[in-house]
Amino acid sequence: MQYLQDTLYNWLTIKVVCEARPDDTAARDTRLLFEQMLREKHQAVILGVQKEEPFYYVEYFVNQEEKTARFPIELIDVMLGQIEAEPEKYMNYEE
Structure with a gap:
C-alpha cells in the first residue's frame, strides 16, 4: 500500500525531472502515473x-481540506x- 506522503514525494521527484527534461x-509517463494515483487512490x-x-x-487538497x-x-x-x-544511462527513447 502506498501512502499519500510517499506518492507526493515520488510525484514531486519526477516532476522536477520533467521540468529539467521536457x-x-x-x-x-511516470509523472502522469503518479498524478493518476494522487487523484484516484488518494483523492488528492x-x-x-x-x-x-x-x-x-x-x-x-484532500478530504475537503487544503494541506501542505x-x-x-x-x-x-x-x-x-x-x-x-550520468546522462548516458538515462537516454530518451522515442515512442
Missing part, C-alpha cells in the same frame, strides 16, 4: 509547488542529479 517521455489534487530553501512545499507537505530539496533533487551526472 522531452523525456519516460519521465512524463495538487494546488501548487514552491521551492524555498531548504524545502519544496507541495500544497494540495514539505520535502528537503536535496532529497527531491537526487534523481535529477543522478541523471545529469
Whole structure:
C-alpha cells in the first residue's frame, strides 16, 4: 500500500525531472502515473509547488481540506542529479 506522503514525494521527484527534461517521455509517463494515483487512490489534487530553501512545499487538497507537505530539496533533487551526472544511462527513447 502506498501512502499519500510517499506518492507526493515520488510525484514531486519526477516532476522536477520533467521540468529539467521536457522531452523525456519516460519521465512524463511516470509523472502522469503518479498524478493518476494522487487523484484516484488518494483523492488528492495538487494546488501548487514552491521551492524555498531548504524545502519544496507541495500544497494540495484532500478530504475537503487544503494541506501542505514539505520535502528537503536535496532529497527531491537526487534523481535529477543522478541523471545529469550520468546522462548516458538515462537516454530518451522515442515512442
